[in-house]
Amino acid sequence: MTEFEVRNPATAAVIDTVHDHTAEEAAAQVDAAQAAFEQWRTVAPRKRAEILMAAHRGMLDDAERLRDIIVAENGKSQADAAAEVAYAAEFFRWYAEEAVRAPGEYGVAPAGGVRNVVTRHPVGVAVLITPWNFPAAMATRKIAPALAAGCTVLLKPASETPLTALAIAEILQQAGVPEGAVQVAASSSASKVVSAWLADDRVRKLSFTGSTGVGRRLLAQCAERVVNTSMELGGNAPFIVTADADVEAAVEGAMVAKFRNSGQACTAANRFYVHADVAEEFVAAFGRRIEQLQLGDPAAGAAIGPVIHARAAAEIRELIDGAVAQGARIAHQAALPEGEGLDHEAFVAPTLLADVPADADILGQEIFGPVAPVVVYTDEEDMLRRANDAEVGLSSYVYAGNLQHAMQIGEKLEAGMVGVNRGIVSDPSAPFGGVKQAGIGREGGSFGIEEFTEVQYLSVDWS
Numbered sequence: 184m185t186e187f188e189v190r191n192p193a194t195a196a197v198i199d200t201v202h203d204h205t206a207e208e209a210a211a212q213v214d215a216a217q218a219a220f221e222q223w224r225t226v227a228p229r230k231r232a233e234i235l236m237a238a239h240r241g242m243l244d245d246a247e248r249l250r251d252i253i254v255a256e257n258g259k260s261q262a263d264a265a266a267e268v269a270y271a272a273e274f275f276r277w278y279a280e281e282a283v284r285a286p287g288e289y290g291v292a293p294a295g296g297v298r299n300v301v302t303r304h305p306v307g308v309a310v311l312i313t314p315w316n317f318p319a320a321m322a323t324r325k326i327a328p329a330l331a332a333g334c335t336v337l338l339k340p341a342s343e344t345p346l347t348a349l350a351i352a353e354i355l356q357q358a359g360v361p362e363g364a365v366q367v368a369a370s371s372s373a374s375k376v377v378s379a380w381l382a383d384d385r386v387r388k389l390s391f392t393g394s395t396g397v398g399r400r401l402l403a404q405c406a407e408r409v410v411n412t413s414m415e416l417g418g419n420a421p422f423i424v425t426a427d428a429d430v431e432a433a434v435e436g437a438m439v440a441k442f443r444n445s446g447q448a449c450t451a452a453n454r455f456y457v458h459a460d461v462a463e464e465f466v467a468a469f470g471r472r473i474e475q476l477q478l479g480d481p482a483a484g485a486a487i488g489p490v491i492h493a494r495a496a497a498e499i500r501e502l503i504d505g506a507v508a509q510g511a512r513i514a515h516q517a518a519l520p521e522g523e524g525l526d527h528e529a530f531v532a533p534t535l536l537a538d539v540p541a542d543a544d545i546l547g548q549e550i551f552g553p554v555a556p557v558v559v560y561t562d563e564e565d566m567l568r569r570a571n572d573a574e575v576g577l578s579s580y581v582y583a584g585n586l587q588h589a590m591q592i593g594e595k596l597e598a599g600m601v602g603v604n605r606g607i608v609s610d611p612s613a614p615f616g617g618v619k620q621a622g623i624g625r626e627g628g629s630f631g632i633e634e635f636t637e638v639q640y641l642s643v644d645w646s
């Protein structure tokens with residue numbers, strides 16, 4: 184039996200080993216998922232809702248253990264991990280409440296003599312693939328609506344963070360989810376397991392969260408069998424501060440939008456566009472906050488941990504160096520942690536880059552780290568053109584003193600989500616997702632469950 188190691192990003196120490204699923208095992212999981220689907224789809228929505236509600240309670244009862252697992256395998260702070268557990272658990276409650284609302288239509292065909300009866304049905308066995316940056320929330324945001332809709336699921340968590348997914352699967356089992364309805368395949372080789380699943384005709388859905396590059400490859404793979412897909416891909420969020428914005432509030436929002444999870448969020452503010460009238464004040468106040476950030480081992484209570492591994496840290500440092508070579512200036516930086524027992528190579532000093540040229544390379548890609556490049560603007564239309572000049576359009580942020588102005592800017596932004604005078608957009612009751620190459624479909628809200636259903640209509644002779 185082969186296993187692979189899971190490491191703590193803060194120390195590089197091995198924290199556990201997990202079974203490495205083979206392609207054959209993955210193929211066999213589809214048999215169990217299909218058998219469970221035949222049953223689960225017939226379970227009354229109210230009963231499915233009760234099980235999801237029990238899973239919500241189960242996660243909250245186990246919140247501290249889940250927090251510690253996330254801290255250990257992902258390296259985020261305890262506060263960020265606790266917030267993630269609460270957010271992740273909320274998807275079970277939200278979709279427990281949605282499970283019993285299955286809207287349909289009944290209508291008279293225009294020509295008469297026919298009644299159209301429209302209903303929604305579970306799409307079938309669904310493959311779910313999740314990234315390492317929110318190992319609990321990215322899983323529950325998919326599992327909850329899928330189960331609510333009557334689907335069964337095969338989950339492949341990121342190889343860096345399988346332990347959280349395995350713990351959530353246990354909680355679901357204790358909540359009463361039937362055998363086979365939620366199966367996890369931890370694997371050191373994503374494509375091996377996922378290809379085995381996607382090759383099976385009984386798999387009817389892929390819901391993926393991860394990078395745009397991997398998303399593109401999976402879309403091509405799904406085209407082979409025309410598999411229904413939902414894609415939550417990368418971001419490159421602009422964060423706009425207008426001349427009349429409340430600068431203190433904008434800095435508060437920027438801290439959350441930039442430094443949550445050490446900047447490793449698809450919704451992370453990636454480019455700050457600040458009006459010249461408030462730029463100096465914003466940079467000074469934001470910089471002061473950045474310099475105060477305490478880095479270290481999150482298990483020991485540090486506010487900011489490492490990034491996922493030394494390789495990712497090296498890439499982020501290269502982006503900083505590249506920006507400096509193109510004319511940016513390191514205006515403010517937090518101190519790196521000291522002491523023994525840490526994997527120092529995995530830590531990146533939170534950095535504010537000022538005087539960033541509008542065409543600097545760092546603005547054209549997802550930094551996925553604690554680096555805040557600030558660009559000063561004077562002309563709003565020109566700034567908006569640059570804010571929209573990105574392949575992806577996931578989230579955006581705007582701080583403005585006049586709410587109508589903020590909303591007008593929000594509507595001009597090519598983004599699926601806009602934080603208006605707030606630095607966070609994630610909410611289980613709202614449709615999360617992006618435009619352009621940031622993805623297809625939405626998770627959360629009443630939209631999230633639709634992704635796991637097919638529409639059918641009965642055309643009924645009424646003559």
Ligand code: NAD
Pocket residue numbers: 312313314315316317321339340341342373374377392393394395397398400401414415416417418448449450549577616617621622
């Ligand atoms: P990733 O694309 O490298 O990996 C995501 C998942 O896909 C992992 O489970 C990985 O094992 C799997 N995978 C990788 N190659 C695969 C293949 N060939 N076949 C099947 N599965 C494969 O992304 P990551 O580094 O884990 O996460 C960071 C990325 O995720 C960022 O780009 C971030 O913006 C994005 N993200 C998006 C959202 C969103 O909701 N839009 C949320 C979180 C993260």
